[in-house]
Structures are given as structure tokens and as C-alpha cells.
Amino acid sequence: MNQLSLLGLISLVVRRDLVLAMRRRADVLTTLIFFVMVVSLFPLGVGPEMEMLRKMAPGLVWVSALLASMLSLGRMFSADYLDGTLEQMMLAPQSLAIVVLSKILAHWMVSGFPLVIIAPVLGMQFDMSAQALWVLMITLLLGTPILSVIGAAGAALTLGLRGGGALVSLLVLPLCIPVLIFGAGAVESVVSGINAGSNLALLGAILVMALAFMPWITAHALRISLE
Amino acid sequence: MVPWFSWSAAIFFVAGLYLGFFVAPTDVQQGEAYRIMFIHVPASILSMFIYLVMAGYAALGLIFNTRLSSMMASALAPTGALLAFLSLWTGALWGKPMWGSWWVWDARLTSELILLFLYIGFIALHASIEDPRRADRASALLAIIGSVNVPIIYFSVQWWNTLHQGATIKFTGTSMHEVMQQGLLAMLLAVWLYAIAMTLIRVRSIILERESKTQWVAELIEVKR
Amino acid sequence: MLEISNLACNRGDHLLFSDLNFSISAGQLLQVQGANGSGKTSLLRTLCGLVIPAMGEIKWRGQDIHELDEKFYAEMIYLGHSNAIKDELNAVENLRISAGLAGCKLDDKQIIAALRRMGLRGREMLPVRVLSQGQCRRVALARLLLINVSLWILDEPLTALDVSAVGLMQELIGEHLANKGMVIYTTHQPLEVAGVETQRLALS
Numbered sequence: 066m067n068q069l070s071l072l073g074l075i076s077l078v079v080r081r082d083l084v085l086a087m088r089r090r091a092d093v094l095t096t097l098i099f100f101v102m103v104v105s106l107f108p109l110g111v112g113p114e115m116e117m118l119r120k121m122a123p124g125l126v127w128v129s130a131l132l133a134s135m136l137s138l139g140r141m142f143s144a145d146y147l148d149g150t151l152e153q154m155m156l157a158p159q160s161l162a163i164v165v166l167s168k169i170l171a172h173w174m175v176s177g178f179p180l181v182i183i184a185p186v187l188g189m190q191f192d193m194s195a196q197a198l199w200v201l202m203i204t205l206l207l208g209t210p211i212l213s214v215i216g217a218a219g220a221a222l223t224l225g226l227r228g229g230g231a232l233v234s235l236l237v238l239p240l241c242i243p244v245l246i247f248g249a250g251a252v253e254s255v256v257s258g259i260n261a262g263s264n265l266a267l268l269g270a271i272l273v274m275a276l277a278f279m280p281w282i283t284a285h286a287l288r289i290s291l292e
Numbered sequence: 293m294v295p296w297f298s299w300s301a302a303i304f305f306v307a308g309l310y311l312g313f314f315v316a317p318t319d320v321q322q323g324e325a326y327r328i329m330f331i332h333v334p335a336s337i338l339s340m341f342i343y344l345v346m347a348g349y350a351a352l353g354l355i356f357n358t359r360l361s362s363m364m365a366s367a368l369a370p371t372g373a374l375l376a377f378l379s380l381w382t383g384a385l386w387g388k389p390m391w392g393s394w395w396v397w398d399a400r401l402t403s404e405l406i407l408l409f410l411y412i413g414f415i416a417l418h419a420s421i422e423d424p425r426r427a428d429r430a431s432a433l434l435a436i437i438g439s440v441n442v443p444i445i446y447f448s449v450q451w452w453n454t455l456h457q458g459a460t461i462k463f464t465g466t467s468m469h470e471v472m473q474q475g476l477l478a479m480l481l482a483v484w485l486y487a488i489a490m491t492l493i494r495v496r497s498i499i500l501e502r503e504s505k506t507q508w509v510a511e512l513i514e515v516k517r
Numbered sequence: 518m519l520e521i522s523n524l525a526c527n528r529g530d531h532l533l534f535s536d537l538n539f540s541i542s543a544g545q546l547l548q549v550q551g552a553n554g555s556g557k558t559s560l561l562r563t564l565c566g567l568v569i570p571a572m573g574e575i576k577w578r579g580q581d582i583h584e585l586d587e588k589f590y591a592e593m594i595y596l597g598h599s600n601a602i603k604d605e606l607n608a609v610e611n612l613r614i615s616a617g618l619a620g621c622k623l624d625d626k627q628i629i630a631a632l633r634r635m636g637l638r639g640r641e642m643l644p645v646r647v648l649s650q651g652q653c654r655r656v657a658l659a660r661l662l663l664i665n666v667s668l669w670i671l672d673e674p675l676t677a678l679d680v681s682a683v684g685l686m687q688e689l690i691g692e693h694l695a696n697k698g699m700v701i702y703t704t705h706q707p708l709e710v711a712g713v714e715t716q717r718l719a720l721s
Contacts (some may be wrong), residue, residue, distance in 0.1 A: 077617040081606075088605040149599030156565055157618040158591035164618070218437060222430045226420050235416055236434060239409040240441050243448035250452060267451075271444070282437060289429045292568050423529050502530075 074159055075167045082171030085144075092140060096176045097183060100133035104187045115192055122191035123201065123252035127245055130180050130205060131212065135234045137176040138216040141168060142287070146224050151291065161284040169210075169217050169280065177209035193256075200255045200265075204248040207268045211244050214275040214283075221286035243271060297492065301485035308478030330475055332382035334483040335375045336404060340442075342372035342487060343407060346414075347439035350432035360495075362428035363502070365435065366418055367494035371487050373411035379404055399453035403446050410438045424502060518542050518699065519564070519668065524573035526559050533559055534720050535572065543667070543697040546690065546713050548704065551720035557703040558598065560720065561672050564701065565595045577668075591620065593668040598676075600657035604646040608632055608656045611645060612663060619664045631662040636682065650677040661689060669693060671702040683708070 086093055107125050108118055145151040154164050184205050185198045193201065219237035223229040251264035308330060346368040353362030383401050384394045395401070414431050421427035518541065525535035533556030541547050549557050562568045564575060566582050566589065575582045582589045602611040612628045632641050635655040645653060654677045661669060669690075675683055683706065690700050691710045702708070709715070 073622065074617065074620075077614060081610075081614050084610075085603060085605055144603075147599075148603065149597050149601035150603070152567065152595070152597055152599075153601045153615060153618055155567060156590050156593070156595050158587045158620045159618070160587065218433075222417060222434060223420075228420065232416060232420060235409075236413040239406050239413060239445075240437065242406055243441075243444050246448040246452045267448075282433065286430065286433050288567075289426055289433065292426060425527075 071159075071163065074163060075170070078164055078167035079171045079174075082168060083174065086171070086175045092137070093175050093179070096133050096137045097179045099136055100129055100180055101183065101187065103129040103132060105190070108190075118191045119193065119256075122188060122193050123197070123256065124249040125191070126184055126187055126201060127204075127208075127249040127252075130184070130209065131238070131241055131245055133180060134177060134209060134212040134216065135237065137172070138220045138233050138237065139230045141172050141217055141220045142224055143220075143229075146291075151287065155288065155291065161287065162280040165217065165221075165283045165287070166276075166280040169213050169283075172217070173210050173213040177213050180209055181205040197252055197255050200261050201252045203265065204251045204268060207265065207272055208244050208248040211268075211272050211275050212241055214272075214279045215240050215244075218279055218283045218286055221283045221290060224287070224290040244268065247271070297485045297489035301482050301489055304478050304482035304485060308475050308480075308482050326386075328382050328386045330479045332379055332386055333476060334480040335379040335382065336400075337480065338483050338487055339372055339375035339379055339404070339407060342368050342375065343410065343435075343442065344439060346372060347435040350428075350435040354429055354432040354436070359428075359502075360499075362432060363495050363498045364491065365432060366428065367491045367498055368487075369411060369415050369418070370494065371490045373408060373415060375483070375487070376404060376408040376411055380408060397453075399449050402453075403449050406445055406449070407442070410442070414438070518578055519701075520574075520576045520579075521564070522574050522576075524560075524563065524575065525571045526556060526563055526568065527571045528556070528559060532571075537573070537718075539716075539718055541699050541701065541716070543699060544694050544713075545699055545716060546694055546710060547699075547701045547716045547718060548708070549701065549718050549720065550703075555720040557720060558672055561595070561670050561701065561703065562597075564670055565593070566590075592666050593670060594619070594660065594664055594666050595670045595672075596657060596660070596674060597672050600653050602645050602653060602656055605644060607642050607644050608637060608648075608659075609641050611656060612659055615660050616663050619660075619666075621664060623663060627663065628659075631659045632656070634662060634685075635659045636685065651679055651682065654678055655682060658686065658689075661693075667698050669698065669700045669702075671700065673703055673705070675704050675706045675708060687711075 104126055107121070107129075111117065111121070142151060145154070155161055157164065181202055184201055188198045188201055216233070216237050219233045219240075222236065223232045226232060247264045247268045251261040251268065254264060255261045346365045349361040349368065350365040352358060353360075353365060380401070383404065387396055387398075387401075388394050414435055417434055418427050418431040421430055520540040522538050524537040526533045537560075539547070549560060551557050559568060563570050566575075566586070569583070577585055577589050577592070601615065602608075606614075609625055609628050609632070612631070613623060613625075616623045616628075629641050632638075632655075635658060637652060637655055637659075640648060640652060645656065648656070654674075658674065674686060678686065687708060687710055690708075691713065693700060694710065694713050
């Protein structure tokens, strides 16, 4: 019997989650469409003045991305929890944190990455400059994984609870505020002609920290929830 | 112990209010309105402090599996949330005459609001899990994540505030009058003692509820009645 | 090899069992008996380390299983009420993933051979969604053939199985015991293995 390497395990879990997501495509599209719709609703709420919209755009796209990523958090562990796969993952001779990290990675590829891709199109609706669009994409590329990582902990804590979906948002949203501030801040500083470097650096620092500690905490939360 | 803390809390409260509202002189810049500070400042300080104490107890409960510290954590949460709310409320009342609007996106006020959200999250998670052991452990983990996050949030809000150059009015400490200091100190002590008293009352009822099946609870006179 | 001393387990406020002592060593078969709600599943989940016991110790080769953690998991397999298989995937994909989680890499031939042994010839590539309950259970049980560990903990392995599959299970358990394996299981159906004495543990 061949031993499976660490990378082998990660790629196995990621590929499995991606295949599952592809066979349930509707779920993936829901997040994306939600994102597009929320962003498009704002002009209807605040009026079509281009000057104001251009000013609001970075924050607006970021808030919508935050809300959209909350939408899919419930799915991260619930299917595996219901059919017993999660139990098997805990009883695996590998570290649960690694499995969790792989699941987060897969979740981000399915629900976070599409937001990064579609964001420039939405930014154009608000007449953002090309440079601002680039920075917007970079911040989302750095920021959406953080949302997935923090969200995973929230999803793990609320696993199997009644009203889990709303509760997850209640727990996770306050924790995501720094990401929102630095993410939207970076884009805004570019718009107003300041260097966005410090914002991006802070965002990167948060990402590294979150990646280092949160999978481990999430694994612990899963153990608590399954007991 | 509960009556001790409650009575001393009440005494300091009355003393603090008296000093704050009748003895302390009117502020040159802010007029009478600044007197709300005597409630606002202690409430904000305590609400932040209690979150840290709560996270500390929660961590103890999680690591060493001691039930009492988990119970303390869940007993502290409502008091902390109440104080955070009180601090926001009085902050708004103070803000109206000072800044001309009930709410200003000032860094400290915003951080306090987020702190309130964190408290609400903790309480909501604890309330929605039925098994008390799981509830303790899950919300302890949340409190720990939250307490690590609090400095980051605070810093990010500061950052955000300077970026947007909001209408922050710094409380320029033109050397506070002595009576003001005394009044503030008395109020701080009062709120502190109040928090301890409330927490003890709450933790007692939590213990009685959880241990309701054990012998010693059944033998208590209060329960028999 | 697996020693249990003074074990007690709670469900909420309710005490399920306490002062449980038993041990099982190579080649032995243990059946946990008890009415619905007597704590059979909780006991098995506690033995797996999923539930932290209210009191007592569980030792594997003389060491506490919570200290061994992953080393213990490398030597056991647990089959719960739920099959832990995905409707959207086919039997081979499902087993490849289960085996991968258990730390071994298998090629499809081995998996297909195991599925055929479980009586699923011709069903290997169908999505599990179209299989019957009993066939799903067989897919889950095929894990026992693929993952080579010494301790099997089986929660109601015979649910939804027909007579021939029950016979097959008896055969598998017999082989496993002959190879110095250990099996702990619960069941409401009779399950006898020829030539092996079943130890019984009754929960009340």
C-alpha cells in the first residue's frame, strides 16, 4: 500500500471538492449572481450621479463581495457533516488542519475567485479607472481568501445549528471589518492618487496570519461541533 | 459576597453621581453636557476590559476544562454587552450637543460598536447551542478569536479614520479639575463593582441551573422553598 | 490492545453509562448490546476519540488514545450510521477519496476488485445516487477491504443489507479476526462468526 504524501492529500481533497462543486453548479452561480445583483442595486438606491458613484465604488464592491462570500459559508462543511464524511476526516491519520486548509482552498476557488474575476466588469459600471480596477482585483485576490479562512471558523462553530446561516454572518462579519477597511482603503487611495502599498501590505499580513492560525482553530472548532 | 459588592457599588454610584453632577464645575468649552462623561467613560473602559477578562476565562475553560471559568465567561458576556451599549448610548447623547449629530463615525465610537457586535455574536452562539458543554467550548473559541482580532480591528478603524479625516474632536485634556477626577474614579469603581456583583449573581444562577440534579443543590434552602 | 477503564459518558445532562471496564486484544470480537438510546453509538464514538469521555480512560497499546491521536487513527477504521459517501460521485471515486483520507493511495484495479467482492459488479462507475440503500452500504463496507488496519469499529454494519451480504460480512469479519484483527460492533441482527467466541457487552 502506498503512503499518500501531504501534497497528495491536499490535491485529493481540493479535487474532490471541485468535482462536487462542478456537479452542483447552481450553488456556485448563486454566489456570483448575488454579487452582481447587489452591486447593481446600489445605483438604484442612491441615484445615478456618476460623480458620487465613482467615489463610492470601491467600498461598494467590497461590501458586496463581503456579503456574497457570507452566502456560501454555510455550504463549506454542512454536506460533509450530514453524510458522515466529516467524521471520517477527523478519524483520518493526517492532521485535520491540513484537510480543513484544503477545503478552504477549494471553497475559495469556487466562491471567492469568481468574484475577483467579475469585479472589474462591475467596476466599469462605476467608471473606475484602469489602475483602480487593477488594484481592486489585487485587493480582492488578497482579501477573499481571508474571508474564506475566517468564515470557515464561523461555519465550523455553527455546524448543525438551527438558523446557522444568519448566525455565521453575525459571528464572522465583525471579524472581517479590517479586511473591508484595508481592501476598500487600498482602492480609494489609488483613486485619490496616494500609494496603495501600505494597505496592500497590511492585507497581505492579515492573510498570512489567518492562513497560519485559522485552519488549526477551525479544526478545533469542528471537533467541538461534532462531539 | 454579592450584597457586599452590590452595596458598595450603590454607594460609589451615588457618590460619583453627586460629585459629577453637583460638585464638579461646569466645563469652559463644553458647558454642562460634558457631565455625561461620568457614565460614558467608565462604561467604555469596563466594556473593553470585560471582553478581555471574558476571553481569558473562556481560554482557561477551554484549555484546562474547568467548568467554573466557562461559566464565568458566559456570565460576564451580558454585563459587557450592556456596558458597551450604555457607552454607545451615552456617547450618542454626548455627541449631539458636541458634534451636532447623534452619531459621528469617530474611531472610538466605531470600535465600541464593533465590540458590541462581538459581544452579541458570543451571546448568540452560546444561546443557540443546546448542549452546555459544547456551547461553552464553541463560544470560548469565538471569544479567543475575537480577542486576538480586537487590536487589529481597533488599529484598522484608527487607520480608516485618519484616511477619511473624520470630524474627530479630541478630548483636549485641559488639566481636569480635581473633583472631576474624583467623580470619575468613583464612577469607575461603581461600575466595576456593579459588574462584579452582576456576574456573581449570574454565575450563581448558572451553577444552580447546571447542577440542578446534584444532591447539594437539592439540599439548598432557597431551592427547597 | 484496547483497554477501557472506568469509562463514563454523558449526553447533555443525562448520564448514559458509567464505570465501564473492558478490553479487547488481537483476534477478538466484541458486540455491544443495548436497547435504543442506551448509548451504543456514543460508546463507539467515544472509543474513536470523537467524543471526550466524561470520566475514565481509553488506552491503545498502553497509551491514551487522545495522546496518540493520529497514530491511533492510522490503526483503526470507524463505520458510522451514515455511509460517508457522496451521491454525486461514483463508487470508485468515493472509495478513492475514503482511502486517501485514511492515508493510502490505491489504483482503480484494487478498488474495482473490492467492489466486486462486495457484490457490486457492473455498478462501479454509476453515481451513487442511483444505487439502493443496501448497495450504498456495500460501497461503504468495501472500505474495510481496502484500508488495512487492525481495529474495526462498526456501528450497525448490517443495516439495509440482504441475506447474502450479511453472509459476506460474517466471512469478512472471520478473515479479519484470523489475521489478528479486532472488531467491535453493534447490531440488532444476529451476526455469528464460525469458530470465534463473541464477547458481549450489555449497556442498560
